[in-house]
Amino acid sequence: MAPSSFAGPSEPGSVAGHRISRRNVLRGAAAGAGAVTLPALLAACGGGPGGDGKTVTMGSNASDPVPRKAFAEAFGAYGKQSAEGRKVKVNTVDHNTFQENINRYLQGQPDDVFMWFAGYRMQFFAKKGLLHDISDLWAGYKGFSQALEDQSTGEDGKQYLTPYYYYPWAVFHRKSLFRERGYQAPGTLDEYVALAKRMQKDKLVPIAFCDKDGWPAMGTFDYINMRTNGYEFHKNLMAGEEAWNSRQVKEVFDTWRRLLPYCQPDANGRTWQEAATSLQKRQTGMAVFGLPHPGQQFPESEQQDLDFFPFPVINPEHGQDAVEAPIDGYLLAKKSRNLKNDKTMESAKDLLKWLATGEAEDIYLRHDPNNIAVSSEADTSGYTPLQRKAVELVSGAKQISQFLDRDTRPDFSSTVMIPAIQRFIGDPKDVDGLVNDIERQKKTVFASG
Structure with a gap:
């Protein structure tokens, strides 16, 4: 989705109490689905400062079965094509729990890379100094429109997000x-x-x-x-x-x-x-x-x-x-302990560069046909009629909002x-x-x- 952040939904007249029970429910749902619960999310980085230099930790909110499997396929493919033996360690958290605690997460001990959203939601944390500037990567990105770059750019004119897919x-x-x-x-x-x-x-x-x-x-x-x-x-x-x-x-x-x-x-x-x-x-x-x-x-x-x-x-x-038509993508967490290691930072940026390719999007979308690739280099020949109709809807729009x-x-x-x-x-x-x-x-x- 297009979910909420920080605090959970509250029923009228029972704000505080509802949030407490809501979070308990979410923790239970996360455990039942095999997802990492909140304490693990807030202490997701393992291996001490710097890690091993080749393993990139990924904070994922893709707890629903279809996208979770699709991301696993994409990250697995990255590891297989890496000549340096790089790999991704995914920390999956219940979707709503992740959204509700994103501020605490980013200011605590976040993963090296995490899934998040384009536009204002990215700009808000960039302005707070919680994201790494990836303008150097954008200089080499291909297949992204100016509109995608705009939605990935902070108020300071620097880029912070690598877009991956959108959905109208x-x-x-x-x-x-x-x-x-x-x-x-x-x-x-x-x-x-x-x-x-x-x-x-x-x-x-x-x-x-x-x-x-x-x-x-x-x-x-x-x-x-x-x-x-x-x-x-x-x-x-x-x-x-x-x-x-x-x-x-x-x-x-x-x-x-x-x-x-x-x-x-x-x-x-x-x-x-x-x-x-x-x-x-x-x-x-x-x-x-x-x-x-x-x-x-x-x-x-x-x-x-x-x-x-x-x-x-x-x-x-x-x-x-x-x-x-919200856009989802990947960002580098400024407070990740691992990214203080130059080798880990190099690995994290290498992962983002690969995820920005049409090939990476093709792998994901083969397993989750419920989204649309953002890269013009992605192969759309296998799109379902619904996906093709979604592309037409967005391409014909005069304005695109993010939710x-x-x-x-x-x-x-x-x-x-x-x-x-x-x-x-x-x-x-x-x-x-x-x-x-x-x-x-x-x-x-x-x-x-």
Whole structure:
């Protein structure tokens, strides 16, 4: 995903208590999945300062089975092609646990390389001095567009991230269900609502909906905002430069409130996996997700039945210009003890240079077809129809956003927006009170520097 950071999702009226229980649940989930738990994450580096010079430790948030296996294949391939005997030691942590504790992780004893996100979420930690500058590597990178370089660049003009893949968000559905029921992909919000009403008459829950993890519903907010007010307003709102209690933001929540009767109820208690599975089981008709989310819950035999359409038009002035397409990649942790050893730093940079190649992306995507390669040197001939459609969606966009919790300060997204959106989902009546509260907290957070 496009997950949250620092603090976990909180239910309205039970913020502190919910975070504690949430983290306990996550630790249990991590242990049950065979993932490294939080204490191991915060002390991930082994072998003392410098390590052995050839082993690069990798902090991974890829705890879900499909990406975890795909990364293992890619890192294994790196070791096999290394003439110097270099290899990658992967420390996998439950996805949400990793996101919620990233600040402590980077300021403690992080791995040499770790998985993270482009754009603001990278810039935030670069500005704090927690990342190594890799501008020297970028001078030799090939196959990356200027837009990718921009999203990998800090406020100081230096590059800090090696991009690896991206995935667009859209409205997903089953082709066979639409064909059997005679449903047509809607182009406008009114058509979207009309389709939802028709699905209700057909005894379907129209829209799969979830926010237990704290981040999934952000995608819906982003699209309603960009479709209503345009990308520039959305970008400025995320940067703290627009008021959350403005007429424009109130209109976003009012529009969202119009859609809630067609969404699965009790979304704050539902994980994204459960929502995606409901789509797979034909219990729901549509779902606003990123490409990997439904893909990971559909068995291979049903992958060809998965399809999507762009989030519908709300304001014709902005049409469907903007597409949400988060970029994931790799970064070097400044406080890694191992990277104080020149040989380990050389090995870590060698790994990044290899991961920046089309070959490395090809290996990963052969095992996880739910993402799209960022390198123009990657082999796309084996892409599924869904992947090719995703490429067309992004390539045709006039603007690309990174997701709410990546386009704004991580402390604002985690401590303000997660509970605010969950509060709205639980009780959508008091929009004025909600946006006034967000604006008040925003001023405090952004004033903290």
